[in-house]
Amino acid sequence: MKLDKPFGGKFIIFGGDFRQILPVIKRGGRCDIVNSTLKRSYLWLHIVPLRLVGEGYETFDGSRDKIKIPEDCCIASNDVEDIIAFVYNIDKDNTSFNRTSFDQNAILTPKNVDVDSINIKLINKIPGDLITYISADKTITEDEATFYPTEFLNSLSISGLPPHKLLLKVGVPIMLMRNLNSASGLNNVTKLIITSSLPNIIEAEFVSGSFLSTKVLIPRISLIPTDSGLPFSFKRRQFPVRPAFVMTINKAQGQTLNKVGIYLPHPVFSHGQLYVTMSRVCSPHKLKIITNDKTRTTTNVVYREVISD
Incomplete structure (x- = not known):
């Protein structure tokens, strides 16, 4: 064992993806969040990063932070009722549904206020x-x-x-x-x-x-x-x-779902949220997104000081 080297000179493998949700710091700003990551540890000087995916540099209309949503994933009406119909097959004239879909399907949105409002819409559709x-x-x-x-x-x-x-x-x-x-x-x-x-x-x-x-x-x-x-x-x-019926994007982290509807009345507000929500489902045909942007784009929040060398 080499006492002058980290971990006694042994090889240590760190698993993780900086594109997903970073550490949550209560009332912390961007600097507080970045400084709490492994990239700011004294150990980083001794780590060799192995990269598997891109760096989030897709551009749209000259902006690195704007993401163009594929046409096949968009709902043209921008009506939350259409997201409900897609995910649960429940609309204004149909209140029957497959009970097992509750465990396999979900509507995701960034904020609790939108979670609550859509949950109430769906509860009111259920008889009783x-x-x-x-x-x-x-x-x-x-x-x-x-x-x-x-x-x-x-x-x-x-x-x-x-x-x-x-x-x-x-x-x-x-x-x-x-x-x-x-x-x-x-x-x-x-x-x-x-x-x-x-x-x-x-x-x-x-x-x-x-x-x-x-x-x-x-x-x-x-x-x-x-x-x-x-x-x-x-x-x-x-x-x-x-x-x-609905959950926040952060709550869905780590889950694999059969069908997902993403409701973005506002863009995501933290690093990696867009990555997390769009990767909950295995097929783009099982994903539908609503945004309030007529260009069918949304903002992707990426802290590039974390994923860059």
């Missing part, structure tokens, strides 16, 4: 009564309750927490937001479909995998955000689920 579950929110310490009343806590929408008002129906697909019971297959991002909704319990069943059609009971639990950025701590007692 809408059920609203209201969370119970409170600060961790009694002293903080004076400064942060319950109405304020109810208004908070924080990544990783279910909403204060959770809108569901029987027949709606949901995604777990916490690990509940790994032995029973109830893990974070597991997808199920609601079979019965009671005041204090949700009955759901698996739509795929080794637990296919197995029914489970999901209780309300208390959830405490670990990195909310707030100057106080609070907990929300709610069912740890969200509707799963």
Whole structure:
């Protein structure tokens, strides 16, 4: 062993792709994100990079940051209803669908606000009564309750927490937001479909995998955000689920899907998001994209100081 060399002089292989989502730095800017990567480590001087793909230098109309979307992948109408029809075969006149498609298909979009709006559109298309579950929110310490009343806590929408008002129906697909019971297959991002909704319990069943059609009971639990950025701590007692018709691009990282609809009312906002979302599906014929740009282009965010030598 050579004590004067990194890792004692042994060969070490680092696997990774800087074109995918970079480290997430809370309230960090571009410099903070770049400085947290391996490229800024003292070890980089001892690393020999092996390249497998291009450098993201495609140009359109003289801009390296504009990507021309292939015609076959575009939806001409720019109507979100057409994305819904493509992914789930649900339109204004058809509310029947293949339940297994919930696990294999998805609509992806960059922001949670668009996730919520499309989920509501799809929930309203499903027959049945809408059920609203209201969370119970409170600060961790009694002293903080004076400064942060319950109405304020109810208004908070924080990544990783279910909403204060959770809108569901029987027949709606949901995604777990916490690990509940790994032995029973109830893990974070597991997808199920609601079979019965009671005041204090949700009955759901698996739509795929080794637990296919197995029914489970999901209780309300208390959830405490670990990195909310707030100057106080609070907990929300709610069912740890969200509707799963639509998800954010970051949430889809690592998944392989059969059919994907990409809704881009705004361009992606971080490095690698466009790469991630377009690579979730194996065939371009299973991919449709909507943008608000009439030229059918979108912005690709690439931190070239990370992928260049």
